[in-house]
Amino acid sequence: MLTEPEILDHSCIRAMNITKTFGQTKAINGLTVDISCGSRVALLGPNGAGKSTVLKLLVGLMKPDFGEITIGGYPADSSMEAKKLLGYLPEDATPYISLTVKENLQYVGAIRGVRDLDSRIEYLVSELGLQDFLSTKILKVSRGTRQKVSVAMSIIHSPKIVLMDEPLNYLDIPSQENVIQMLSQMNSTFLISTHIMSIAERLTDDVIIIARGQEIWKGKRNELRSLGHSDEPVEAIVSRMMKNVR
Amino acid sequence: MSGKVLALLLRSRFSRGYLGFLVFIAFLDVSSFIFISDTGLKSSGLTYSVIYLSVFLILLILITVVTGSGSPFSKSDQDFLLQLPIPKKTLIYSIFLVQFLSFGAIFFILSLGAVYAYLGNPARMIEIGLDGFLLGFLVTPLAISTYNRVPSIRIVVGVGVSALIIVGSLGFPYSPISMYHGYPVQGNVVLAALLLVSIYFSIVELSRGIEPKQRRQLSSTYSYSINYERASPYRAVMINHFSVVTLAGQGNGMSRSGRQTFSGRLRLPVAVMVMGILAAVFSLVYILSGGPDKSGFTSSSGTFFGGFGIIILFYLNFFPTTFFMGGVIPFERFWITATAFQQRAYYLITVGSKMLQTVVLEAPFVAAIIIMDLIGYHITYAFFIILLVITPLYVSNFIIFSSFARPVQVTENGASQGRSSARNFIAAVPTFVFAFSYFLIIFIPIASLVPVIIFSSFLAYSAFKQDFWDKRVMKLVERGYV
Numbered sequence: 142m143l144t145e146p147e148i149l150d151h152s153c154i155r156a157m158n159i160t161k162t163f164g165q166t167k168a169i170n171g172l173t174v175d176i177s178c179g180s181r182v183a184l185l186g187p188n189g190a191g192k193s194t195v196l197k198l199l200v201g202l203m204k205p206d207f208g209e210i211t212i213g214g215y216p217a218d219s220s221m222e223a224k225k226l227l228g229y230l231p232e233d234a235t236p237y238i239s240l241t242v243k244e245n246l247q248y249v250g251a252i253r254g255v256r257d258l259d260s261r262i263e264y265l266v267s268e269l270g271l272q273d274f275l276s277t278k279i280l281k282v283s284r285g286t287r288q289k290v291s292v293a294m295s296i297i298h299s300p301k302i303v304l305m306d307e308p309l310n311y312l313d314i315p316s317q318e319n320v321i322q323m324l325s326q327m328n329s330t331f332l333i334s335t336h337i338m339s340i341a342e343r344l345t346d347d348v349i350i351i352a353r354g355q356e357i358w359k360g361k362r363n364e365l366r367s368l369g370h371s372d373e374p375v376e377a378i379v380s381r382m383m384k385n386v387r
Numbered sequence: 388m389s390g391k392v393l394a395l396l397l398r399s400r401f402s403r404g405y406l407g408f409l410v411f412i413a414f415l416d417v418s419s420f421i422f423i424s425d426t427g428l429k430s431s432g433l434t435y436s437v438i439y440l441s442v443f444l445i446l447l448i449l450i451t452v453v454t455g456s457g458s459p460f461s462k463s464d465q466d467f468l469l470q471l472p473i474p475k476k477t478l479i480y481s482i483f484l485v486q487f488l489s490f491g492a493i494f495f496i497l498s499l500g501a502v503y504a505y506l507g508n509p510a511r512m513i514e515i516g517l518d519g520f521l522l523g524f525l526v527t528p529l530a531i532s533t534y535n536r537v538p539s540i541r542i543v544v545g546v547g548v549s550a551l552i553i554v555g556s557l558g559f560p561y562s563p564i565s566m567y568h569g570y571p572v573q574g575n576v577v578l579a580a581l582l583l584v585s586i587y588f589s590i591v592e593l594s595r596g597i598e599p600k601q602r603r604q605l606s607s608t609y610s611y612s613i614n615y616e617r618a619s620p621y622r623a624v625m626i627n628h629f630s631v632v633t634l635a636g637q638g639n640g641m642s643r644s645g646r647q648t649f650s651g652r653l654r655l656p657v658a659v660m661v662m663g664i665l666a667a668v669f670s671l672v673y674i675l676s677g678g679p680d681k682s683g684f685t686s687s688s689g690t691f692f693g694g695f696g697i698i699i700l701f702y703l704n705f706f707p708t709t710f711f712m713g714g715v716i717p718f719e720r721f722w723i724t725a726t727a728f729q730q731r732a733y734y735l736i737t738v739g740s741k742m743l744q745t746v747v748l749e750a751p752f753v754a755a756i757i758i759m760d761l762i763g764y765h766i767t768y769a770f771f772i773i774l775l776v777i778t779p780l781y782v783s784n785f786i787i788f789s790s791f792a793r794p795v796q797v798t799e800n801g802a803s804q805g806r807s808s809a810r811n812f813i814a815a816v817p818t819f820v821f822a823f824s825y826f827l828i829i830f831i832p833i834a835s836l837v838p839v840i841i842f843s844s845f846l847a848y849s850a851f852k853q854d855f856w857d858k859r860v861m862k863l864v865e866r867g868y869v
Contacts, residue, residue, distance in 0.1 A: 200470055224472035236467070240395060248395040252471050294467055 152211075153178040153226075153302050153330040154199060159208030161194055161354075168194045169205070170354040174332075176347075178301075181331040183341035183348045183362075187383045191354040192334040193232055196304050199332070200229045212302060225253075228300030228329075232307050234291035238280040242271055242290050245279060246297060253298040265293040268323045270316065284311045292320055302330045309340055338376050352383050 154176040161169040168191045176182050186192045197203045198210060201218040210216070212223035236245040243262065250258045266272055269289040274282050279290065288311045296303060308324070309317045321343050324331070333344055341348060341362065348365050350358040358365070369378035561577055 202470065221472045224470065227470065229470050234467070244395055248392060249467055249471065251392040251395075252468075 152176060153180075153213055154211075154332060156195075156199060156205075156210045157208050159198060159205040159210060161191075161198060161203065161205050168354050169198065171208075172351065172354060172356055174199075174349065174356075176330060176332060178330050179328075180347055181345040182333070183345040184332055184334040184351065185336065185338075185341060185348060185379060186334075186351040187336070190352045190383075192336075192351065193306055194354075195351070196229065196231075196306050196332070196334055199304055200227060225298075226301045228295045228298065228303045230291055230295040230303075230305040230308055232310070232334075234288070234295070236279045236287060236290045236294060239278065241276050241278050242266075242282065242286075243275045245290055246293055249294045250297045255298050261297060261299075262293075265297065265323075269293055269319055285313060285316060288312055289316060289320070296324075296327065299327070300329060302332075303327065304332050304334075306334045307337075308333060308335075309337070338379065342375070350379065350382060358382055 152175050154174060156172065156174040158171050158173055159169055160167065160171055172191075172195065174195070184192050184195060194203070198205050199212065199217055201210075201212075201220075201223060204218050210218070212220075213226045215223040215226075217223050236242075237248070240248060243266075246262045246265065247258065250261065255261055266275060269292065271286065271289055271293070274286055274290075279287060282290075288308075292305075292308060295305070303324070308320060312320060321340075324344060331345060333340065335341055346362055348358070348360060348362050349356060365378060366375055368382075369375070
């Protein structure tokens with residue numbers, strides 16, 4: 142596993158000219174992503190832009206047809222080291238329904254080799270307000286609670302690199318706030334896929350906008366604002382940019 | 388890995404309820420297998436059986452891969468285990484192999500039994516397929532009548548059709564199955580009448596067009612009604628099976644262009660009509676070709692009742708069958724996989740234009756039917772299954788579904804209320820039955836030739852290549868096996 146100084150020498154997430162095709166559809170078309178360690182980046186794009194596919198490729202759950210992907214300098218799809226560095230929250234993640242909330246966290250935490258697992262679980266449960274559900278099977282909890290458990294499972298090992306696909310899905314407003322607060326305290330590299338601008342504004346500093354599997358804009362969040370009129374909402378700016386590529 | 392983690396690992400794949408269900412299925416299947424062993428066609432060649440089975444298994448795996456978009460892990464991104472730093476080999480050994488073996492073994496036993504008894508007898512499969520067509524045709528008006536919002540009408544039609552089916556098996560000449568009992572003309576007349584009833588109900592249904600916006604609302608309601616994760620395995624299987632056709636009928640799981648081409652409201656009735664006509668044509672051909680007495684076919688009330696056993700046992704057996712098909716699919720993703728698979732299959736069925744593809748897609752599901760048909764063919768056992776095991780299950784499930792079934796209503800603000808699983812439950816029956824029939828009539832006879840061709844080719848190849856066996860034996864000797 143890479144130590145922190147070693148990681149800082151690399152781009153934490155690097156995907157060079159990647160292409161991924163599903164049948165006749167080119168989901169990702171020559172996309173390059175280079176995210177330095179410590180960055181917090183939002184991946185924006187319309188439905189079907191390829192955001193989730195990008196994350197799956199970065200996590201190594203899929204292989205690109207062309208191009209190379211490295212995580213902390215390790216090949217994404219074949220390296221155990223890359224997987225150790227990563228924490229990934231899939232869209233619509235479902236913890237194991239026949240296990241309780243606590244067992245889910247114990248399970249993933251134990252396999253991840255988390256030291257002092259009990260106190261880590263205690264911290265996450267407290268931050269996410271899951272105390273009342275510790276002994277409840279996932280089968281019996283709400284979708285929002287499942288999402289909170291999924292978030293906890295994805296970061297239980299305090300990953301150096303966090304990839305999240307719509308992390309605030311299904312969460313009520315207080316829970317959203319809890320998650321945002323907790324993630325903000327983490328000293329990790331973040332790539333968060335979302336189509337909700339407020340999430341991007343609260344959790345990230347940089348923005349990558351993709352459409353049809355290609356990058357259409359990249360830069361700081363405040364630079365994005367400067368592309369529009371002074372009173373123009375950022376959503377309107379992003380929407381205009383996306384429309385231009387349709 | 389500690390015992391605690393290992394225990395969690397296994398529990399994340401199997402629930403207690405599911406294991407209980409599996410034991411029950413295993414009991415049924417092993418019982419049937421023992422029965423098959425006692426009464427089956429023992430002259431069948433074992434080598435041929437093994438080759439046939441191999442081809443069949445390869446086909447299943449191919450279908451799994453194809454329908455899973457090239458990945459054996461459906462929704463792999465949603466399973467946390469796959470993103471953990473565990474070597475895939477370890478993961479496969481520790482979990483997926485266990486899964487694969489536990490479910491695959493049952494299916495394997497069943498397949499072996501089926502092949503053993505049915506080997507080289509495609510005519511019997513065709514015959515059963517025709518029975519399936521007949522059954523499907525009979526339940527068509529019943530299914531369509533379930534779209535009627537008035538429960539009393541549904542009950543009257545349901546009971547009427549059921550009674551018509553039953554009295555036929557008792558020798559009453561004016562029944563759809565009279566054609567099997569020495570009254571081919573009367574049987575056909577009744578079939579034609581039922582076809583007209585089907586068409587009438589379909590036209591009534593077609594004339595009730597609804598606005599596209601409301602249709603979308605309905606679709607979301609149907610999606611909502613499929614809550615597999617909270618359902619018991621058996622009930623979930625039922626929900627899954629009987630909702631999917633209607634889902635396809637409402638446009639879910641289809642491309643945008645598909646929805647535009649095939650209006651959601653039209654699709655199911657049209658498909659039912661097409662299948663009804665096909666059933667009639669098949670029946671007519673069957674009769675014209677000499678009927679059951681002259682053609683050598685052996686249709687009887689036993690096979691007819693066996694047909695019921697097949698259909699219902701199919702649902703019980705669907706679970707391990709599909710699990711085998713996707714042997715490495717994590718348990719909690721099973722429902723989603725099955726749904727995706729079936730949506731694709733039933734989309735093809737309902738558009739009615741790619742029948743052969745449908746047959747291929749249906750293969751793993753319908754494989755269970757062949758096996759259950761094997762049971763159904765033996766009258767005594769079929770009665771045992773139906774009377775002692777299946778009927779209570781069927782009835783209890785129907786009651787469960789009916790208890791929460793309310794017609795879907797779209798309110799003024801567009802919100803939809805109510806669930807309609809019971810209607811889906813009935814409405815899907817004919818489509819399933821017809822799908823099984825296609826498989827039995829078209830696919831199995833063709834597929835049964837495949838191993839023959841392969842085996843013959845192999846023999847021919849080895850005959851011309853004189854050193855074929857020498858080389859292989861030498862290798863075995865070199866490696867110390869001989």
